[in-house]
Amino acid sequence: MTTLRVSDESVTLSSALTEDLDGPYYLEVEYDDTTADEDSSTMWFSEQVIEVDWDSEEVNAGSSATLSYDDVSDQPRDEVDLYVSAEDADGDAVSAEDLNATFGDAADTMEDVDDAVVIEGHTADELDADFTGWAEGDYTFTVSVSDTTAEDTAEISVGEAPDFATSFSADNYDGITGDYVEFTVEFDGGDSANVTIFDDSEEYYEANLTVEDGSGDGEVTVRMNTYLAGQGGTDAFEAVDEDDTVTVEDDNSLEEYDDARLPADILEMHVFPDGETEDEDDIAFITLEAGSVGDLNTYVVSEPAADDDLEDILENALERNNVAEGDHLVFEVEATGLYGYLDADDFDDDEGLEMIFQDTEEPRFGSADSVNLSDAISAEWAEVHTDADSGAFYVVVDQEASNASVDQTWDVTFSIDADENVYHDEDVEVSDTFSVEERSVELVGDFDEDDRLQLTHSDEAVIEGETNIAPGGDNAEFRLRFAESVARTSADVNDDGSFAATVDLSDRAVGDEFEIRTTLGDDRIYNDAVVVDAEPEPEAQFEATHDVTVDEDTANIDVEVSNTGDADGETTVEFVFDGESVIDEEVSLEAGASEAFSEAVADLEDGTYDWTLSLDGEELDSGSVDVETEAPDDDEAPDDDDDEAPDDDDDDAAPDDDDDDDAAPDDDDDDDVVDDDDDDDETDDDGQPGFGVAVALAALLGAAMLALRRQD
Numbered sequence: 001m002t003t004l005r006v007s008d009e010s011v012t013l014s015s016a017l018t019e020d021l022d023g024p025y026y027l028e029v030e031y032d033d034t035t036a037d038e039d040s041s042t043m044w045f046s047e048q049v050i051e052v053d054w055d056s057e058e059v060n061a062g063s064s065a066t067l068s069y070d071d072v073s074d075q076p077r078d079e080v081d082l083y084v085s086a087e088d089a090d091g092d093a094v095s096a097e098d099l100n101a102t103f104g105d106a107a108d109t110m111e112d113v114d115d116a117v118v119i120e121g122h123t124a125d126e127l128d129a130d131f132t133g134w135a136e137g138d139y140t141f142t143v144s145v146s147d148t149t150a151e152d153t154a155e156i157s158v159g160e161a162p163d164f165a166t167s168f169s170a171d172n173y174d175g176i177t178g179d180y181v182e183f184t185v186e187f188d189g190g191d192s193a194n195v196t197i198f199d200d201s202e203e204y205y206e207a208n209l210t211v212e213d214g215s216g217d218g219e220v221t222v223r224m225n226t227y228l229a230g231q232g233g234t235d236a237f238e239a240v241d242e243d244d245t246v247t248v249e250d251d252n253s254l255e256e257y258d259d260a261r262l263p264a265d266i267l268e269m270h271v272f273p274d275g276e277t278e279d280e281d282d283i284a285f286i287t288l289e290a291g292s293v294g295d296l297n298t299y300v301v302s303e304p305a306a307d308d309d310l311e312d313i314l315e316n317a318l319e320r321n322n323v324a325e326g327d328h329l330v331f332e333v334e335a336t337g338l339y340g341y342l343d344a345d346d347f348d349d350d351e352g353l354e355m356i357f358q359d360t361e362e363p364r365f366g367s368a369d370s371v372n373l374s375d376a377i378s379a380e381w382a383e384v385h386t387d388a389d390s391g392a393f394y395v396v397v398d399q400e401a402s403n404a405s406v407d408q409t410w411d412v413t414f415s416i417d418a419d420e421n422v423y424h425d426e427d428v429e430v431s432d433t434f435s436v437e438e439r440s441v442e443l444v445g446d447f448d449e450d451d452r453l454q455l456t457h458s459d460e461a462v463i464e465g466e467t468n469i470a471p472g473g474d475n476a477e478f479r480l481r482f483a484e485s486v487a488r489t490s491a492d493v494n495d496d497g498s499f500a501a502t503v504d505l506s507d508r509a510v511g512d513e514f515e516i517r518t519t520l521g522d523d524r525i526y527n528d529a530v531v532v533d534a535e536p537e538p539e540a541q542f543e544a545t546h547d548v549t550v551d552e553d554t555a556n557i558d559v560e561v562s563n564t565g566d567a568d569g570e571t572t573v574e575f576v577f578d579g580e581s582v583i584d585e586e587v588s589l590e591a592g593a594s595e596a597f598s599e600a601v602a603d604l605e606d607g608t609y610d611w612t613l614s615l616d617g618e619e620l621d622s623g624s625v626d627v628e629t630e631a632p633d634d635d636e637a638p639d640d641d642d643d644e645a646p647d648d649d650d651d652d653a654a655p656d657d658d659d660d661d662d663a664a665p666d667d668d669d670d671d672d673v674v675d676d677d678d679d680d681d682e683t684d685d686d687g688q689p690g691f692g693v694a695v696a697l698a699a700l701l702g703a704a705m706l707a708l709r710r711q712d
Helices: 096-106 310-316 373-378 693-711
Strands: 023-027 041-045 050-054 058-060 064-071 080-088 108-110 113-122 126-130 137-145 151-159 165-168 172-176 180-188 192-199 206-212 219-225 237-239 245-250 266-273 282-289 293-301 322-324 328-335 353-359 370-372 382-387 392-398 409-416 428-437 441-444 453-456 461-467 476-481 486-491 498-503 513-520 523-532 542-551 554-563 569-577 580-589 594-601 607-615 618-627
Touching: 050 137, 064 137, 080 096, 096 108, 096 113, 096 126, 165 266, 165 282, 172 180, 180 192, 180 282, 192 219, 206 219, 206 237, 219 245, 237 245, 293 322, 293 409, 293 428, 310 382, 310 392, 328 409, 328 428, 353 373, 370 373, 373 382, 441 513, 441 523, 453 461, 461 476, 461 486, 461 513, 476 498, 486 498, 542 569, 542 607, 542 618, 554 569, 554 580, 554 607, 569 594, 580 594
Parallel strands: 050 151, 058 151, 172 282, 322 428, 453 523
Antiparallel strands: 023 041, 050 064, 064 126, 080 113, 080 137, 108 113, 137 151, 165 180, 180 219, 192 206, 192 266, 206 245, 219 237, 266 282, 293 328, 328 392, 353 370, 353 409, 382 392, 409 428, 441 461, 461 498, 476 486, 476 513, 513 523, 542 554, 554 594, 569 580, 569 607, 607 618
């Protein structure tokens, strides 16, 4: 037992007294030889033990490492003050200044202590250390608790700093004044760099940044707000990756000018490894151009789709100026050079920007209803989405919550006041118009005299409809109610407002009546319907015509194939001449179309040649032609001086043109002309071999007509 004196209501136990204590001890408090049980208690004494270790045995100069800390005592302490010191392999101590730079804000130097730092109120499990500037070698770190004997050491080897280079990902970056522009710094062997940006003439703008690759991907993409640049704040630059860091060291060069902003100009950028300010590693340029305003376009979108993000809204939006009651309007404003200052949350006349909705109908008294976008946002029936990359912002308006009603037409106008905007010398204004309609859903098709929709008796009967409701919402749902059963189907709504679905009515009887209920969102209509005979399916029908003519020793063949049906189709046409396939073609024709084919068979000998014409392998027609190329025999040719021939000057022998009973041959007598189709006749009535004169003339005329047709 040890007796302790109380001084100022406290008791101090010296280390000499407690160093050998271990385990529980009872502390008894007495007042005037009387024990005060309520103030007495049990105390535990145990040695504090800590363990520290580096996460890696080696680290390169310029890189970072993590020192782990663990209190492995029986009763670990939640918060302690730590002393940290270090020495190299020669036993030389590392200065407190270097240790303070290594552990950063966590460490503080101590008065009259040159070789250690204190980390007050340490509660974490780790300490981050930056070995930038450390010499190569082995180091031993000693960590101790300030008010106990707990202490441990950890060793680490610092290697040579790797080659460190920085660069820009491109030589030129394009941007627009008043918008954002992005550039990327790339790292090779390090993770921090300095960037200097200045105008090409070095007259009015300069900014200095430090960028750090916290994500470890070897690059940092910086987003620059050209509207805020040079205004003295730190908001003009930010890292695109939230794990990376951009620190603005200086960006106030435009503050001395009255409301000045970066103009359309060329900015030059230099990048240096962190800590260096001379001999830049790389150079790049930012080319800033003036912004512009294009068109204002109107779209509609369904209410469900309007609650999505901008990408989904635009995917479902339909460009149209009439909106069905209850749908949403989407106004696209094509504009650049304003996203650095446009406030999408309230659109409160930033830099002279304004958007006005106004009823086109002037009332008898007062003025037309008019609402600006800022008030519409406050009233929660409009919201703004920006897309600087595509050069447009979008205003989504809930028609039902807005001031626009059915049968009203409104103008919407976006404007920029040049007197309040530093980027525009003249006022800018673009506008469009929209109208509000009652919601409409109807079925279309063939209705009979009883106003019943006629659906065909088939397994794919088609139900069609039309609506002015915007796409992107619910499907059209159909319920077919028969006397004893119900059938259901559905259809998507197309961009043009049409929708169609098929239903199997093949097990129904022609004449069956039923009711169709069509539901589209909150809209519902009813139609009577009846099953009718299905119309025959349209089919292709093919016909072929032909023409075969002989010109001396050549047979000319012309074939034309026509589709006389009411559907597109394919067929095969074949023309066989003298056993050889002269024309053999696969033909694809639309309904009502035709196609012609021509071939010639030359060097034919005298004789008779058979031919056949077929479609799809079925013979359509056949026949034969005669070819005779030899000159007539002089002995058989008629003699012009033959006494038996009629004399033109002999009135008695000459035929009387008016005497129909005259037996003399008449040039117009068809019986004397050789018929092309008569294969057995080889001479005419005059005894001339081969074709007669009239037939020869007919053949000549046919050849001329064929030549003319080929020219056409």
